[in-house]
Amino acid sequence: MPQPFTSRAASGRASLTALLLAGGLCALTAAPAVAQPAPAASSPTAPAAAGPLRERLKERLEQRRTERNAPEGDDEGPDELSDLGGRSGGAALSCADWSKRVERLSKLPRFKAASGPKPDLADVPYGPLERERLDVFRAKGPAGSPPAPVIVMVHGGGWCVGDKAMAGVTANKVARWTPKGLMLVSVNYPMVGDGYGAVGQAQAIAQALAFVQKQAAAWGGDPSRVILMGHSAGAHLVSLVNAEPDLRIAAGAQMPLATVSIDAGAIDVVKQMPQVYPFLKLRYEEAFGTLEPQWMGASPWHRLVKGASPWLGICSTTRKDDPCGQARAYVEKSQGLGINARTLPQAKSHAALNNELGQPGAYTDSVERFLAGTDHVVARLLGAP
Numbered sequence: 001m002p003q004p005f006t007s008r009a010a011s012g013r014a015s016l017t018a019l020l021l022a023g024g025l026c027a028l029t030a031a032p033a034v035a036q037p038a039p040a041a042s043s044p045t046a047p048a049a050a051g052p053l054r055e056r057l058k059e060r061l062e063q064r065r066t067e068r069n070a071p072e073g074d075d076e077g078p079d080e081l082s083d084l085g086g087r088s089g090g091a092a093l094s095c096a097d098w099s100k101r102v103e104r105l106s107k108l109p110r111f112k113a114a115s116g117p118k119p120d121l122a123d124v125p126y127g128p129l130e131r132e133r134l135d136v137f138r139a140k141g142p143a144g145s146p147p148a149p150v151i152v153m154v155h156g157g158g159w160c161v162g163d164k165a166m167a168g169v170t171a172n173k174v175a176r177w178t179p180k181g182l183m184l185v186s187v188n189y190p191m192v193g194d195g196y197g198a199v200g201q202a203q204a205i206a207q208a209l210a211f212v213q214k215q216a217a218a219w220g221g222d223p224s225r226v227i228l229m230g231h232s233a234g235a236h237l238v239s240l241v242n243a244e245p246d247l248r249i250a251a252g253a254q255m256p257l258a259t260v261s262i263d264a265g266a267i268d269v270v271k272q273m274p275q276v277y278p279f280l281k282l283r284y285e286e287a288f289g290t291l292e293p294q295w296m297g298a299s300p301w302h303r304l305v306k307g308a309s310p311w312l313g314i315c316s317t318t319r320k321d322d323p324c325g326q327a328r329a330y331v332e333k334s335q336g337l338g339i340n341a342r343t344l345p346q347a348k349s350h351a352a353l354n355n356e357l358g359q360p361g362a363y364t365d366s367v368e369r370f371l372a373g374t375d376h377v378v379a380r381l382l383g384a385p
Contacts, residue, residue, distance in 0.1 A: 094282045095160035095192040102161055116170035119186070121219070126187075126211035127204065131194065134187045134208060135164055136219055137174045141181040147222035148183040149257070149378050152212055154205055155186070156232025156354070158265065158280065159198055159287035164188045168351065169231070172358030181381040183221045185212055189237075198269075198287045198298040201233075202240045206251035209241060213254055225375060228259040228309075231354040233287075235264035235314075239300035239330075242308050258310045258374040260367065263353045267313070267326040269299035275321050301330050310340035312370045317347050342370065 093101065119135035126132050139148035155162040155169045164170070164186035174184050189204040190196040196204070209228065216223040230238035241247050242259040266272040269288055273295055276284045288298050296302045311334060313327030327343045334341035344366055346353060358364055372384035 092279050092282045095158070095286050098158070098283065099161055099191075099193055115165045116167040116186075117174050119165075124215075126208045129190055129194070129204075131188045131190050132204060132207070133164070134185050134212070135170075137170070137178055137184040137186070138220055139181045139183045140178045145181055146377070147217065147225075148181055148220055149225035149227065149375070149381065150183045150185060150212060150216050150221040150223075151177060151227045151229050152209060152238075152256075153184060153186045154189070154228070154230035154234030154238050156230070156234045156265070157191075158283050159201060159233045160192050160283055162188075162191070162233070168355045172356065174358075176358035176364065180383070182378075183216075183219065192283070192286045197289065198233075198236065198240070201287075202237050202244070202247055202298070203251065205230075205237045206241045206247040206253050209248070209256065210251045210253035222377075223254075225257050225377060226254075227371065227374075227378075228256045229262065230260075230264075231262040232350065233265045235261040236266050236300065239264060239267060239311065240298065240303060242311060243300040243304040245305060245307065255307070256309045257378070258312070258371060259308075260312045260314065260370070261327070262314045262357065263316050263319070263323055263350050264300075264313070264326070266299070267323070267330050268301040269295040270302065271326060272321070277321060301326070301333060304330070304333055304337070304339075306337040306339070308334065308337075308339050310370075310374045312342060312344055312367065314344045314346060314353055314367070316350050316353055317345050318349055340374070344370070 117137070120138045121136035123133045124136060126134055139145065141148065151173070153164075153169060153173060155164055155166065157163075170184065170186050177184060187205065187208045189201050189208065191201075205228075209226065212221075213223045213226055216226065228238040228242060230236070238259050239261045241253075242256060247253075248255065261267070266284075266288075270292060273284060273288065288295050311330070313324075313330060315324040315327045317324060324343060324345045327345075331341040331343055346363060348356065348363070353363075356363060357367060368382045369384065372379035372382050
């Protein structure tokens, strides 16, 4: 069982079921609130209208708060880093504060978020904690198909919020890859609000990896062909599990076939901490601590050793904190250790890189070419030459 990381986050649940990730939480800031006509003045003869009027005023206040976090210029996309909560011009929030804000906004009708597709197996426990659960989407190949390679998908949310069931995490990936004969497993894990920092969360992901490898055959999957994939904070976590053998050994996990990092929240944590967006500073400190030795212990670049699996670093060229620079440095170190690694820069927003993966087009094709190059069975299923 992962060891809890002492966190400065206030106690409280970060397990939310709506508005957490790209396609969900990005809806909170994807478009400015549309101004509504001012409500007519209430009449003394109509006291029954007071309740609905009060609710409308509350909603308008929430809409104005959301508008204040919108980007000031056009240099940022409408969903820039929205799954991490807030905007580059917004005030810094702790994990506890952001979780409360998301929970509050999730109750507004205009912010209802759609869940992804229904899994074949839902909320399968891989550990004793409530958030140590995963969903299984089986491959849709014909009867008698060989065991399916497995993609283990880890959601983002700034180590604070997030959910395995959000449409942005699963919808396009399930639609693209399960008909091709691959299985997708979407994973929840403990949050900062549960007392787990980044290292404790990585321990949970290593535990989930070990569980999937042990159970894959019973689900129709191939335990020797398990691919780690994650977005944002989840990309940091899968990269750390891939880089740090001690995490896998402690959990009883085998080396993944490959690792796909979708615009990681941090690859070199020591480099990232001084340049993190100000509105994210508190949350990064809660996840990584405030001292450089703590940062090094949670940094994939620093923990990387010879023998890690092939790694693809997808990165947004529109972010101001230069994730592609960190990805290139990780690739350079990997290649010096004899590890197959490459970057995939994309002129897409942080959220779009997650939401759009699986949609037909050059972006998905590039990811599939990387995966096909790691294994001949995966190459055949993906239709690679």
